[in-house]
Amino acid sequence: MTLPAPSAASPFVPLGSPSPAGTPVPRELVVGYFDGDAYPDVATTDFLEGTIRILLGRPGGGFDLRAPLDFAISSPNRIRTGHFDLDGFQDLLANGSGGHAVLLGNGDGTFAPAQGIVEPLLPGKNVREIAVGEFNPDAFDDVAYGTGDGHVGIALSTGAGTFVPGGDVLLPLPGVVEAITTGDMDGDGDLDVVALQLGGLLYILEGDGAGGLSLAGPAVVLGGTPKSLLTGVFNLSGGLDVAVLDDVHQQVRIYAGGPGLSIVLPPIASLPLPQAGLVMAKYRTLPPLEALAVITIDSDTFTDGHLLFLAADPVTGAWSSEEIEVGSQVLVGLAVADVDLDGPADLIVGAAPFPFYVVDGVIQAYSATGP
Numbered sequence: 095m096t097l098p099a100p101s102a103a104s105p106f107v108p109l110g111s112p113s114p115a116g117t118p119v120p121r122e123l124v125v126g127y128f129d130g131d132a133y134p135d136v137a138t139t140d141f142l143e144g145t146i147r148i149l150l151g152r153p154g155g156g157f158d159l160r161a162p163l164d165f166a167i168s169s170p171n172r173i174r175t176g177h178f179d180l181d182g183f184q185d186l187l188a189n190g191s192g193g194h195a196v197l198l199g200n201g202d203g204t205f206a207p208a209q210g211i212v213e214p215l216l217p218g219k220n221v222r223e224i225a226v227g228e229f230n231p232d233a234f235d236d237v238a239y240g241t242g243d244g245h246v247g248i249a250l251s252t253g254a255g256t257f258v259p260g261g262d263v264l265l266p267l268p269g270v271v272e273a274i275t276t277g278d279m280d281g282d283g284d285l286d287v288v289a290l291q292l293g294g295l296l297y298i299l300e301g302d303g304a305g306g307l308s309l310a311g312p313a314v315v316l317g318g319t320p321k322s323l324l325t326g327v328f329n330l331s332g333g334l335d336v337a338v339l340d341d342v343h344q345q346v347r348i349y350a351g352g353p354g355l356s357i358v359l360p361p362i363a364s365l366p367l368p369q370a371g372l373v374m375a376k377y378r379t380l381p382p383l384e385a386l387a388v389i390t391i392d393s394d395t396f397t398d399g400h401l402l403f404l405a406a407d408p409v410t411g412a413w414s415s416e417e418i419e420v421g422s423q424v425l426v427g428l429a430v431a432d433v434d435l436d437g438p439a440d441l442i443v444g445a446a447p448f449p450f451y452v453v454d455g456v457i458q459a460y461s462a463t464g465p
């Protein structure tokens with residue numbers, strides 16, 4: 095599949111001012127609603143300082159940087175939002191080299207001190223990837239995880255900011271679980287897990303609605319070197335489909351969901367990227383289809399970030415790509431939310447000057463004001 099040339103005129107414009115000095119390099123960037131207003135907020139990790147930073151959204155599209163939150167676990171890596179207790183305020187779960195920490199939200203932009211879960215979610219397992227979802231019907235968000243030694247499983251929330259083991263599956267082949275995501279792949283009302291293993295192996299694992307998990311079938315051999323994935327409605331036939339970001343082959347590939355818990359080979363679209371893919375996010379719904387935003391980077395120099403918008407035509411289903419002009423920065427993080435409360439989702443981009451590991455980062459929103 096070939097792509098039309100990116101249009102020169104980007105429909106996206108910067109929204110509000112960039113985040114203030116002191117913003118860490120926002121390699122991990124999630125959106126939440128932490129202080130009770132309608133403006134989306136951001137949580138990110140400061141890998142160097144070993145803290146979590148909250149940026150509260152303010153009218154006009156900027157962000158106020160709050161004081162660092164102690165993480166209690168070394169080297170924060172992934173961070174996710176969820177509801178892990180009864181109070182209705184959004185909470186945070188982060189993992190790092192030493193385990194996990196839960197920070198329960200107070201609803202005013204502050205958080206209770208981190209509850210370090212020094213053991214990994216399950217003892218002896220090297221959890222690398224986490225995804226939040228409701229795997230049993232108790233209104234507390236649970237956690238799906240993938241480990242460095244081939245396990246995919248679920249940790250069930252107790253409702254007090256702690257977790258107990260749910261289902262755990264050892265994948266048939268050894269290897270690092272590179273990425274996981276959630277989605278009800280067969281539409282039976284129970285959340286399922288999709289996992290990517292090193293070597294381009296994709297597994298669908300069926301959730302039983304009570305925290306259990308089982309392999310739905312053998313590995314689907316995608317090939318290539320996919321590093322992250324998302325579920326979404328990416329074609330016109332209904333049901334959930336899967337998008338994977340392959341950084342070495344510089345592609346986003348879209349696979350259609352098949353009957354039951356399956357996906358169909360070959361991909362329905364293979365969208366070339368100008369350089370290595372770094373981060374992918376679902377951008378917005380163009381009913382019935384969902385679109386994607388992707389950050390790419392020159393993987394030799396770690397400079398020259400590009401931001402692309404991938405979308406399927408809602409009539410023909412054909413995918414195309416458009417570049418969004420964001421200046422010559424190193425782009426490292428990406429999230430999606432309606433920052434200016436006008437309806438369409440906006441992009442929240444994490445960037446850093448080169449060399450990005452020794453200087454402040456910046457978080458900037460871009461508004462989808464154009465067509």
Ligand SMILES: [Ca+2]
Binds near residue numbers: 128131132135151
């Ligand atoms: Ca807010």
Ligand SMILES: [Ca+2]
Binds near residue numbers: 182
């Ligand atoms: Ca809460």
Ligand SMILES: [Ca+2]
Binds near residue numbers: 229230250251
């Ligand atoms: Ca639950």
Ligand SMILES: [Ca+2]
Binds near residue numbers: 279281282284300
């Ligand atoms: Ca299901």
